[in-house]
Amino acid sequence: MITARGLTKRYGDTTAVDAIDFTVKPGSVTGFLGPNGAGKSTTMRMVTGLDHPTSGTVTVNGRSYRDHPAPLHEVGCLLEAKAIHGGRSAYNHLLWLAKSNGISRGRVDEVIGLVGLEDVAHKRAGAFSLGMGQRLGIAAALLGDPGVLLFDEPVNGLDPEGIRWIRTLIRNLAADGRTVFVSSHLMSEMALTADHLLVIGRGKILADTNMADFIARNSTEHVLVRSPHAARLTAELRAKGWQVEAADDNALTVYGASMEQIGDVAGSHGLFLYELRQVQASLEEAFMRLTADSVEFHAGRPAEPAPAPATAGSPANLTTAGV
Numbered sequence: 001m002i003t004a005r006g007l008t009k010r011y012g013d014t015t016a017v018d019a020i021d022f023t024v025k026p027g028s029v030t031g032f033l034g035p036n037g038a039g040k041s042t043t044m045r046m047v048t049g050l051d052h053p054t055s056g057t058v059t060v061n062g063r064s065y066r067d068h069p070a071p072l073h074e075v076g077c078l079l080e081a082k083a084i085h086g087g088r089s090a091y092n093h094l095l096w097l098a099k100s101n102g103i104s105r106g107r108v109d110e111v112i113g114l115v116g117l118e119d120v121a122h123k124r125a126g127a128f129s130l131g132m133g134q135r136l137g138i139a140a141a142l143l144g145d146p147g148v149l150l151f152d153e154p155v156n157g158l159d160p161e162g163i164r165w166i167r168t169l170i171r172n173l174a175a176d177g178r179t180v181f182v183s184s185h186l187m188s189e190m191a192l193t194a195d196h197l198l199v200i201g202r203g204k205i206l207a208d209t210n211m212a213d214f215i216a217r218n219s220t221e222h223v224l225v226r227s228p229h230a231a232r233l234t235a236e237l238r239a240k241g242w243q244v245e246a247a248d249d250n251a252l253t254v255y256g257a258s259m260e261q262i263g264d265v266a267g268s269h270g271l272f273l274y275e276l277r278q279v280q281a282s283l284e285e286a287f288m289r290l291t292a293d294s295v296e297f298h299a300g301r302p303a304e305p306a307p308a309p310a311t312a313g314s315p316a317n318l319t320t321a322g323v
Ligand SMILES: Nc1ncnc2c1ncn2[C@@H]1O[C@H](COP(=O)(O)OP(=O)(O)OP(=O)(O)O)[C@@H](O)[C@H]1O
Pocket: 011, 014, 015, 016, 034, 035, 036, 037, 038, 039, 040, 041, 042, 043
């Protein structure tokens, strides 16, 4: 279990992490999301004792990282891939870590097997590919068989096989009852990996909720309709008070109405439909809506259809912090 209370980190005038409270529980994967510069890495560094909070506390199983007599048995972390001595072999790197933490040589062989590095264990780690470097970093994190694991951007730069391997490993670690805290910018990956989400923006917690609730609360579901009578159908749907946007190929995006309601309107005016489909919101869409005000830099982007206007109580207005 990881517990933060009033956790704050300032660098000069910059408040990287601003008095946040959260708990990361065992038995599930908690995804840590936020735009660039939101404070994710700073938070993770404070959890693992690499940075001191300016104020507040963060503990792992009730104690701060530095107060654990054998921290590798408590917390494993993959914070920066390839932060190792490049001239050493993978085996010697792990053996050195094991020896300095009272861990047996047998466990080194075990973790090398777990991450699939047997064939290259005696090669120079400096010559490792990104994927092999990630596997070595994970082997080091698992060395002390810790109950709490932190992964900062674990799939960055990996190929699909490597991504799938890490996803399965992370899910299995949580299924074993461990506390697993993972940051990633890859929304599609996070949607497949995390059960719970912690979203941070400009150093503050914007949401602390399970995946399904997060998507439901922070996105607008809509219906896609395609009809050869798109213009007439648009007029009839708008007359009902629903918002309609035209898309390509006689397609319309309709907000505020169900598929049945749209089908009924079309039928009652004798308008043919070629397609009628509920569009599920994605984690990416939900994340973009929630963090729109928190991003540091906005790049110029191609014109997109405007999102549905936010009305009182609409999902765009909801903040799920503390749920
Ligand atoms: N050592 C440091 N000195 C000064 N400012 C820092 C330092 N580390 C982080 N910051 C600032 O603190 C803020 C949070 O940075 P942090 O790296 O924690 O964000 P992040 O969410 O991990 O971002 P990214 O997704 O880009 O990695 C940023 O404004 C960053 O510039």
